[in-house]
Amino acid sequence: MEDKNNFQLFLPALEAETNNGISLIAADIRGDVTYLAHYVTESKKVLSRNHHTYNTADYRNVSDMVMQFMQDYSCRGASKIGIAVPGPVIGGKSAPQRLSWTLDTEEIKATTGINKVYLINDLEASAYGLGVNDEHNFLPIHKSGDFSAGNVALLAPGDGLGEAGLFWDGKCLRPFATEGGHCEFSPRTSDEVEFYQFLQKIYGIVSWESVLSKSGLFNIYRFLRDVKQQKQPDWLTQEIEAGNFTQAIIDGALENRDRICTMTLDTFIIFLAREANSLVLKLKATGGLYLSGDIPMMLEKFLNNNKFYKNFIVSDRMESVLKDIPIYLVKDKNTIINGAAIYAAFTEE
Structure with missing residues (x-):
């Protein structure tokens, strides 16, 4: 690939001539x-070549939506379909909690007539997707003075909390999904204990998804x-009544309009740094932390004010490792x- 970044992905069929000049459909399904x-x-x-946005609730299943898209854009020559879903994929099937229907590769193949269908967790x-980005799409939050190639952590708060990793095998990075956003939130301070008790009643x-997501921001x-x-x-x-809370x-925090706005965002940033710290340590992600998703892009100025980094490196014994982890906003x-x-x-192939 011509774009230059730190990502050399493990793509075993990249060199296959049968994968050159093919047509395919991709989908990013959200609630x-x-x-x-x-x-x-x-x-x-x-x-x-072409792209379109559809209301998810208007369709009985993803197959109908794909068929509609192929009809709208005359792309019936497609030989593969790749579908990103907001939940775990097991055995070619997925039943994301934020969707009203399930997905099954065999059903999609039968309906669309396309024999190569791939379901993949969205994170x-x-x-x-990080592998196709040029460097200008990665905004440095912290540059490492002692970079060491290694595993990479990806953290993405949005409608939910997505977490993924990329395993460094010595030559390439191999992406893998996690469901770490559903691990249990743990309070640290007395105020956070109060917050935990408040959420526990609900x-x-x-x-962590109850804290680091759009609904989590409202919970704070x-x-x-x-x-x-x-x-x-x-x-x-x-x-709030108009549905524009986030x-x-x-x-409001950027404009310093009211104290509660600033307090909400400061608290969210601290929690984001805490969970980023945990994810990086669990994956030993010396290759870097990448923040993606709707909310981080909206929080660019807050991520660059040093509050995130100062809270990210707090650790019992691992500050020496954490301080050299490069951090980027996607x-x-x-x-x-x-x-x-x-x-x-x-x-x-």
């Missing part, structure tokens, strides 16, 4: 909308409002769908 795109392969790359797909088991906010008695300004009440709270919104296309194109 509200699904992104579909038509790609062709050329010179060991996937190149997007694993995002990890593959959820029973409090996962309403804890500060309802338990810590921080005032909710009238303008924010209107934004953008409004971030803008600014490409298409890593998931691009990664699904790469996975479909080049993992098998």
